[in-house]
Amino acid sequence: MSLPVALTPGTLIGGHYIIGNLINQGGFGAVYRGVDTSEKNRPCAIKETYDVTPAARRQALMEASVLFTVRSPHLPEVYDALEVNGRFYLIMQLIEGQNLLQLLRSRAPGGRVGEQAPGQLTSGPCSEQEVLSWLLPLMDALQELHSRRPPVMHRDIKPGNIVLTPNNTAVLLDFGLTKLYDPHSSTQTLGRAVTEGFSPLEQYVGKTSPQSDIYSLGRHSIFY
Known part of the structure; x- marks a missing residue:
């Protein structure tokens, strides 16, 4: 197409x-x-x-x-x-910078991210301090979204949707799959809403909760 x-x-x-x-x-x-x-x-x-x-x-x-x-x-x-x-x-707002996926590709061997077997790497392409400086503020941002009534879910947290500004501020972008949490509903946008390696298992069957966002963000800790 x-x-x-x-x-x-x-x-x-x-x-x-x-x-x-x-x-x-x-x-x-x-x-x-x-x-x-x-x-x-x-x-x-x-x-x-x-x-x-x-x-x-x-x-x-x-x-x-x-x-x-x-x-x-x-x-x-x-x-x-x-x-x-x-x-x-x-x-x-125009957010200048590079997304986390671009950064990881610039540091990973051959530009490949996530393709190495677990035993092949003793550490990730980023330092623990770097990763925490990105993830902890984003956790606060998720807390703001999840504290709404009903809670707001992002549902598409992945390296390509996290931009690092020139002053190293992490900004979460692309709210195109945002949804208000309803424990009795499911989503029909499975093809768009799943990112292998970052989406939790429940997202594959159309069920998400605020905890799904926490899982997806937490998966980024593998990069140190």
Whole structure:
């Protein structure tokens, strides 16, 4: 399946958001650099969702509503949400840096992460101090999400969704699978919601809880 054509830099969205370079693109959407001309050309990230079916729109609004109401240096801030020409857009804080997966690949032999047998490595590519400096603040951010009523679950914690800023602050991104915890419900998005090595077993059968997020984040301790 071919991906939709990326927006051209300079495209105007919502009257005052200008599309810049493409950051990332997948089958469900794209993320661009952008600027908000109504806020003195404030840099921003513009997340475009291709699917605007009722279910996809509810999920996009869920992501927006969660980040609108949470303030943490370890979570991105959402500035705006809008629908234009059949596409849904989130205007968010632009988080500069490299994600943890990129860092690990730069340090692992041959750029491979997680492919070595347990007996082949005596230590991971990161120091214990480094990993704890990332994971402990993210645990606090999860505590903020899980303390809501009902609790908010991220459900997609993995190295590619943790960005390390130039001052080494860890920021958890991509709330596209966010869900409010309901012990009596299950998810239908199994294909998107599972990351081998980081998703807990219950996620493979469509059941998640706040503890699933704790497991996924805790799995990152294998990197030291």
